[in-house]
Amino acid sequence: xxxxxxxxxIIEAAGRLLTQKGINGLTIKNLAKEMKFSExxxxxxxxSKEEIIVALLRYLADTIxxxxxxxxxxxxxxxxxxxxxxxxFLFFSQHHHFVVAVFSDGLMEESRQINEAxxxxxxVMAGHLxxxxxxxxxxxxxxNDLATDxxxxxxxxxxxxxxxxxxxxxxxxxxxxxxxxxVEALLLLIKN
Amino acid sequence: xxxxxxxxxIIEAAGRLLTQKGINGLTIKNLAKEMKFSExxxxxxxxSKEEIIVALLRYLADTIxxxxxxxxxxxxxxxxxxxxxxxxFLFFSQHHHFVVAVFSDGLMEESRQINEAxxxxxxVMAGHLxxxxxxxxxxxxxxNDLATDxxxxxxxxxxxxxxxxxxxxxxxxxxxxxxxxxVEALLLLIKN
DNA sequence: TACCTTTGTGAGCGAATACTCACTTACTAT
DNA sequence: ATAGTAAGTGAGTATTCGCTCACAAAGGTA
Numbered sequence: 001x002x003x004x005x006x007x008x009x010i011i012e013a014a015g016r017l018l019t020q021k022g023i024n025g026l027t028i029k030n031l032a033k034e035m036k037f038s039e040x041x042x043x044x045x046x047x048s049k050e051e052i053i054v055a056l057l058r059y060l061a062d063t064i065x066x067x068x069x070x071x072x073x074x075x076x077x078x079x080x081x082x083x084x085x086x087x088x089f090l091f092f093s094q095h096h097h098f099v100v101a102v103f104s105d106g107l108m109e110e111s112r113q114i115n116e117a118x119x120x121x122x123x124v125m126a127g128h129l130x131x132x133x134x135x136x137x138x139x140x141x142x143x144n145d146l147a148t149d150x151x152x153x154x155x156x157x158x159x160x161x162x163x164x165x166x167x168x169x170x171x172x173x174x175x176x177x178x179x180x181x182x183v184e185a186l187l188l189l190i191k192n
Numbered sequence: 193x194x195x196x197x198x199x200x201x202i203i204e205a206a207g208r209l210l211t212q213k214g215i216n217g218l219t220i221k222n223l224a225k226e227m228k229f230s231e232x233x234x235x236x237x238x239x240s241k242e243e244i245i246v247a248l249l250r251y252l253a254d255t256i257x258x259x260x261x262x263x264x265x266x267x268x269x270x271x272x273x274x275x276x277x278x279x280x281f282l283f284f285s286q287h288h289h290f291v292v293a294v295f296s297d298g299l300m301e302e303s304r305q306i307n308e309a310x311x312x313x314x315x316v317m318a319g320h321l322x323x324x325x326x327x328x329x330x331x332x333x334x335x336n337d338l339a340t341d342x343x344x345x346x347x348x349x350x351x352x353x354x355x356x357x358x359x360x361x362x363x364x365x366x367x368x369x370x371x372x373x374x375v376e377a378l379l380l381l382i383k384n
Numbered sequence: 385t386a387c388c389t390t391t392g393t394g395a396g397c398g399a400a401t402a403c404t405c406a407c408t409t410a411c412t413a414t
Numbered sequence: 415a416t417a418g419t420a421a422g423t424g425a426g427t428a429t430t431c432g433c434t435c436a437c438a439a440a441g442g443t444a
Contacts, residue, residue, distance in 0.1 A: 006391085022301030023215050028432060038393055040434080045391090049432065100300075108360070109214035119360070150377040157353030158346045165345075168300070168311065185342040189381045198421085220402060230423055232404075237421085241402065386444080393438075401430065409422075414415105 003059060007045050010035060011056045015097040018056075019167065022100075023107065026053075050111055057117035060101055061124050067091060068128045077136030078187060084128060085159070085183045089176040092163070099167050103160045122156075129155060133190075143192050155186055195251060199237050202227060203248045207289035210248075211359065214292075215299065218245075242303055249309035252293055253316050259283060260320045269328030270379060276320060277351070277375045281368040284355070291359050295352045317351075318344055325382075335384050347378055 003011070013034040017026045028049060032039040046052045067087055073080055092099055101107065104118040129152050136142035142151070162182055166175050195203070205226040209218045220241060224231040238244045259279055265272055284291055293299065296310040321344045328334035334343070354374055358367050 022299075024301060027430080029430080037391090039432085040394080041392055043433070103356075107214075109216055115360075145380060146377050150374065153353055153357075153374065154346065154350045154378065154381070157349035157351070159349070160356075161345055161349030161352055164295075168307075182342065182345065185338050186346065188337060189346070219400080221400080229421090231402090232424080233422055235403070388441105388443080390441085391439090393436105395435090397432105397434075399431080399433105402428100404427070405425090407423080410420090412417100412419080414417085 003055065004045070007055065008059070010042065010045055010052065011059055012097065014052055014056050015095070015101060018100045019097045050113065053107065053111075054113050054117050056101060057104070057107075057114070057121050060098055061117070061121040064088075064091070064121075065124045068124070075135075077132050077139065077141050078191070080132050080135075081155075081187065082180070082183055084132065085179060086176065088125075088159070089179045093175050096171055099163055102163055125159075126152060126156060141192060142190050146190075151190055155190075158182060158186060195247065196237070199247065200251070202234065202237055202244065203251055204289065206244055206248050207287070207293060210292045211289045242305065245299065245303075246305050246309050248293060249296070249299075249306070249313050252290055253309070253313040256280075256283070256313075257316045260316070267327075269324050269331070269333050270383070272324050272327075273347075273379065274372070274375055276324065277371060278368065280317075280351070281371045285367050288363055291355055294355050314348075318348060321347060328382075332384060334382050338382075343382055347382075350374060350378060 010031065013031055014026060017030050017034060021030070026049075028039050028042055031052075032042055035042070042052075046055065068084065071080075071083055071087055074083075092102070101121070103122060107114060107118060109115075130148060133142060133151050133155075134148050137144050137148060159179075159182075162175075162179055166173065166178075202223065205223055206218060209222050209226060213222070218241075220231050220234055223244075224234055227234070234244075238247065260276065263272075263275055263279055266275075284294070293313070295314060299306060299310060301307075322340060325334060325343050325347075326340050329336050329340060351371075351374075354367075354371055358365065358370075
């Protein structure tokens, strides 16, 4: 489960390819070119292409989970939500190349392992969101006339579309600045 | 721009493959197998694979545009919004195989033509939504403390994630029933 | 020195990829 | 009947795919 330095480098390169050239651009040949060594060298570090994709998704999930876990909760759902998204926007501003994998646009395919990794990745964000929303609802700060799941889906969907647009724009707008406005808008909607 | 019967059949088959096996499953070989004729026959109807994908996206955009345009507007944003989504849910319930293309998860790649077609497709939904929301805001039915664009993004994002989950579940839940609940929730949030 | 492990290389495997071409078949219009 | 056309076939192209293997260079350990 632990990743070596070289493996991490390969994963980062895979993310870059995925974001720049799409699923079809992620080939062993391109990966080797990106790493500036031969194709066969890739197989010193991973057994298969599938393993690389799964490792990429798990690494992302782990990293995000760690970051969100270390986030200090103030107990105020308002600021907690802002912090959560600021954290996300900051991370992806610094790691453009992982954007495609965030919600795994297009990765979905016949591989069971990959699909499970995708669901786990989405679960990380959904889990933390749910905690915050539920807390806010029990404290009466967030409206109770909607189910927690519904609120989570609305927030998560908005977030995902924001990321999608950012990539479609080729990263030309300020993810964090625009994102913060969206979060403000969402808060306006869901607060009591 | 006009599609012949056979071309439409191929596009439908392409949608099926895309939804069932992902981007990598959409090959000329699989397409021919799905159509139950030879690979070379595909090229009697389309010049290239790219042309097939672009045609698929444009056909979807056209169909949705036509359906939404023929939708009767009551003038009440409340019911108009419900009708708009009912229309969408109905269409995709009957055409599972186009779900992947709805918001083009994973199609994004190096082809300029494809990316433009994707943007046009998203624009169709966004356009109709914007009209309804703006109307509702000017009538005072929908809250004015948020920008129209923000509301549209929130609704669109929620919708897109709903579709994504439906596919991830392998179409096991009732798209329309669950979707209607979501729309109700959204209305609760955005109405004055 | 001798040996083992790690990490690279280059050649090459069979399969799959998008696509082409010469050719046939069936229908339609004159 | 004749000729043109639309729509199919099967064999073949060059290229790319993921992946394997024998081998070499480098560094640590006995």
